[in-house]
Structure formats: C-alpha cells, structure tokens
Amino acid sequence: MFSSIDQLVEAAVTQEKSIADVMISQEMEVTGRSYLDVYKDMERNLEVMESAVEEGIGGVTSTTGLTGMDAVKMQKYIDSGKGLSGDLTLYAIAHAVSTNEVNAAMGKICATPTAGSAGVVPGVLFAMKEKHDVPREDMVKFLFTSGAFGFVVANNASISGAAGGCQAEVGSASAMAAAALVEMAGGTPAMSAHGFAIALKNMLGLVCDPVAGLVEVPCVKRNAAGASNALTAADMALAGIESRIPADEVVEAMYKIGLTMPSALRETGRGGLAGTPTGQRLKQEIFGGQ
C-alpha cells in the first residue's frame, strides 16, 4: 500500500502504469474485488456527479435560502460570451457552484473528499468534458487519480474541516483535481505531484468559517475558487514548473497548520465570516434567538 506521494509516483514510474491504474490495483488488492467491480463503482459515482452538475445548472435553492441559483447566473453569463476567463475556467466555476448548491439543497452528490468540497473535482472534470469532449473511461480514471492523492492526504493529514480547516477540504480537493488534470492532459506522474503540491500550497491556511455552521456560506464560492486554482496549478505543472517544496512536505505542512488553527476557525460557526455582524444576523434569522 502506498503511504506517501513519493511512493505513489515511484510505483507509477517503475510499474509503467498511470497513477489511476496504481490506485485501481491497490483497491483490488485491499478489497479482493475484480477490476470490473471497482471500475463500475467509480463509474456510478461519476454518474451521480454528472446529475448533480445538471441539476444545479437547472436551478436549486437551499432550505435556508442562503444559497442557490448562482449556477444559473453563471451559465447565462457564459452564454453571453462576455466572460473574462477562458471557457474551461468559466465552466469549472459554473459546475463547482452547481454541485455545491445541489449539496446545500439536500440533493444527491458524491463526497470528494467531503460533501462541503464536493464541487471542486466534478467542476474541473465536467469542464474538461464540455470543452474537450473527454472519453468516459478517461473521466472515470480521473476520479481514481484524484482519489489516490486524496488517500495520501486523508491518511497523513486530514480531510475534515473540523480538524484541519477549509485547507483540508477545498484545499485537498483542489490539489487532487490538479494532479488528475495533469495526468489527463498527458503529464508525467512527477508532474502530477508538482501540480498537486502547487495547488495545495496556494490553499494553505484557509480557515473553515461557515455562517451558522451550515455548509453554504462561503463553501459554495470556495468550491469555485478551488476549481480555478486547480486549473492554474495544473497549467503551471504542465508548463514544466516544479514545486520547490515536495508534495509530501506540503501535506505535512497543511496538517501542522491545522493543528495550530484555533477551534473558532474549524467548522464551529463562530470565527471568521461566521463571526461577522452579517454572519451573526443570518444565524439569528435561521435558528432564532439562542
């Protein structure tokens, strides 16, 4: 079993396999299941992600009314042709927002790696599909590559906002997506690791400060930031830019930052944006006087 990104990259290079295939082999070994069974389960997760993206673009609103309908605005803006960013980034933003709006509205999503950060990976993945018409099999493999990097983060650091702040959720998701984007675009395993490291470095220190403790504000918009950051990091890695700090050390840094983060900034709904006058007022309106 690989326990570091270093080992993951080495396994891919020595076995002359993609990172996705290294992950599939390990899953087969650990669970004793066949290639087809493992592949089909991931394909099902991909289908859930696709439905969520479509549902959100169609327009949803959460029970509290704090979030919703922004994916519709984003889509209209894209259609107007006036967008400042390139198509790929615009699609990624729209799909990330869409997925997280569906999550906030109690729709069905696939946690990647958590529900609060579920928009980042599908955001960039379905942007790639829309822009480059990626084959289905490559999309499933993208999820295995993302999962391989997330697996290392979850075991060596944390993927929980309550434990490590938003850097552990949207940060991890963004780095996972960057690594998978690099592999999908034909980069080497080492380049994937650099893409991962660059993306996570850019998200270090990000706090988890949801208004009223709910997975809505600022989670939905942070997913959009995570998605566009993944594209930035992947493009840099594909250009041959390397992270000075190795990926595993970035993961360790993220973990240590999480440990020193005050609890008010770790999913308690007290500090940061949750503690602003507007954040407090919204909480009052939703839950009443407490």
Add this chain to the structure above:
Amino acid sequence: MKYKSVFDIIGPVMVGPSSSHTAGAARIGLLARSLFGGQPDHVDIYLYGSFRDTYRGHGTDVALIGGLLGFDTDDDRIITAEEKAREAGMHVQFIEMEEERSHPNTALLHLVRGQERLTVEGISIGGGKIELVSINDYDINVSGNYPTLLIFHKDTFGTIARVTTILGNNEINVSQMNVSRKEKGDIALMTIELDDEIEDYIIEEINGAEGVDRVIEMEES
C-alpha cells in the same frame, strides 16, 4: 491507516449537505435500526453539541429518521422522511440537550416497540464515518469498519472463553475485543470486531453457549 479504500475519498454518494451531519446521522439511524432488529414504534432522539445547534439546517433530523426507516445515505426519501415515518406509523421526538458529551456530534436514540427497548449512542466523526459509543448504557467503542458481534452475557466464569473457543474452532480471526459491564455479576456486553463476515450457523452456536444471553451481528458500514 485510517482510510483503506479509494471510495472513502471519492464517496460516499449521499444526500447533502454535510457528510458528518447528514450522511453520518443517517448511518447512526440505520445502525440503531439494525441493532433493534427492525422498525420501532416510537423513538426519542436526544441531540448534543453541534448536532443540537445545527440539526435543522443540516437535515440531521430527517437523516436520523430516514436511517431508522432503513434508508441509506444516498436515498432521496431522506428528504421526506418525516412524512414516510407518519405513513409507517413510527413516531419520533427530538429532545435538545444542554449538557455536552465527549464528542460534538452526538445523538442518543431510545427505541421502543411494545415491551422491547434499546438505547444507542452514536457519534459522527467526519466524512460520513461514525462510531457507536454506548448501547443500553454499556460503554463500547465500535467503529463500524469491521463486522462486529455484540454479545450480552452473564458476568460469570468461562463465558468469554466459551465464545472465543467457538470463534477459534471456526477459524474466525478477532481484530479487537472489549468487555463492558455495569455491575459485577450482572449482565455484561462483549464486543468483538472481526476480520471477515461471519456465517449464521456460527452466530447460532454462540447464541447457544452457556452464559450467553443474546447475540447481535453488525455489518461493516
């Protein structure tokens, strides 16, 4: 390693908005139902900490009810679980508790059907993963990562040895074992986490062992 599978990272498929407060809550409800052996008529649910503060916004309440009705984390019926409970004749009441428990995401469920009673306390530790921390006031620690046997037995000499002998004879490997009791000589609870699922006939054999009161099998979550 805490996480074993790629599907712990890309997954679970779930009804939003929170893996800990929604998916985890549904799993606590499901587990309570499976331990109770079916659907209760009445359930009192005591909520603590963050569960108490945010359960309405996170759908923790409907997720718990959905779990009690047998709905998994990805079942759309969770959203209308209150209505489904009414149709099924299951009455659920939520009680917001002021005191704090050891974990911020704690729910204590008291299930009733006729003369049957069961009290289960679960915590949601993140990413949809849960742990069971007490059952009928016996402190336990069950992760749900492995198939687990819960064995109520008389606190007398030799009962534990008889149970482990049966497992050994059937070549069942124990990964973790714990015994908890309220008072000396009273009924005790043995929790045994296993590497693999166990055949029904072995459970029957344990059920028939001297000193054993009742065996409950819990599948991995």
